[in-house]
Amino acid sequence: MFAGVAFLAIIFQLAIVVGFIVFAVKLLNRITDIAGSQKSIADSQVKLISLLSKKQTNQESVDS
Template sequence: MFAGVAFLAIIFQLAIVAAVIVFAVKLLNRITDIAGSQKSIAESQVQLITLLRKKQTTQESADS
């Protein structure tokens, strides 16, 4: 009787540990995806600023 209960308790604890590990891995993957997206956004903003700077330089040259 007690052996069955102890076995179920061990299985339950192992299931909780496995669930925590799976959750941590999924969270880490999601954070990695978000970091990649943020990097891509930053690179796009750098390109936009570069283009705007070139446009402004061109307009200043044309105005002179």
């Protein structure tokens, strides 16, 4: 009887460890996705600022 209880306790502890590892991997993947999205947004903003700067430069040269 005690062997069965000990076996169940070991299985329960292993399940907790495996669950924690799965959670950590999923969290890491989600953080990586968010970081990629933030990088994409930053790149888009840099391109937008560059285009606006070129547009303003072109308008100033036409006005002169």
